[in-house]
Amino acid sequence: DGGITQSPKYLFRKEGQNVTLSCEQNLNHDAMYWYRQDPGQGLRLIYYSQIVNDFQKGDIAEGYSVSREKKESFPLTVTSAQKNPTAFYLCASSIDPRTVSGNTIYFGEGSWLTVV
C-alpha cells in the first residue's frame, strides 16, 4: 500500500540530546513537509522540500534540521538547540505544490516526542 511511514511513533529525549525522526513515502510525491502540532496551535510548518537536495525553512525552523538525499526520505533532526521540543510531529507529502491541485497534503501517522 502507498503511504507515508513515520518512525518511531513514540520517542523520549533527554535534555541536550539530538534525536532524528524518520519519514519515508512511496507515493512518488515530489514535495515533503514537517509540521509540529501543539495543543490549540494547529499545524506549524518546520521545513519543506520540493525536490531532492533542496529544502526551505518554514515558520519555526530554529532548532531543527533536515536532509533530502532521496525523493522518498525526509528525516527531521530535533537538536539540543530546540528548547521546547515536546510535541506531536507530522510528516507529509504532496504531488507537486506548483500545480493547481497538486498541493493537497497527505500526512503520516505522526510521532510523539517527549523530553524527559
Place this chain on the structure above:
Amino acid sequence: QQPVQSPQAVILREGEDAVINCSSSKALYSVHWYRQKHGEAPVFLMILLKGGEQKGHEKISASFNEKKQQSSLYLTASQLSYSGTYFCGTGGPYGGSQGNLIFGKGTKLSVKP
C-alpha cells in the same frame, strides 16, 4: 497569513447540523479541508479550487467564495464519527513557497449521543 477559523469549538447532538468557517486576508487559490481525530494524522476531506464551487463528501459539503476569501464546511445530520478537529488549509499562487498550504488553528467538533 494564517486563515482564521470559526467557531473554535462546537458541541452537537447526533443529527444536528454545523457550519465551520475559514477566512483569509489574502487572495485564495484553493481551500483544503481536513479532519483529525485525537492522536492521529489529519485526513484529507476535500479541495475547492474555484470561486463559488461546492463539493460534498458523505453528508459533509463545502463552499468557496473567492471574492470574500472564505470557505465554509457544512456538516448535516451529524454522526458520532464526525467528532474531531477540522482544519482548513489555504493555498496561494502556485510556484515556490506560495503554493504551500497554510493551516488554520482548527475547530474542535464534538458530537454527543
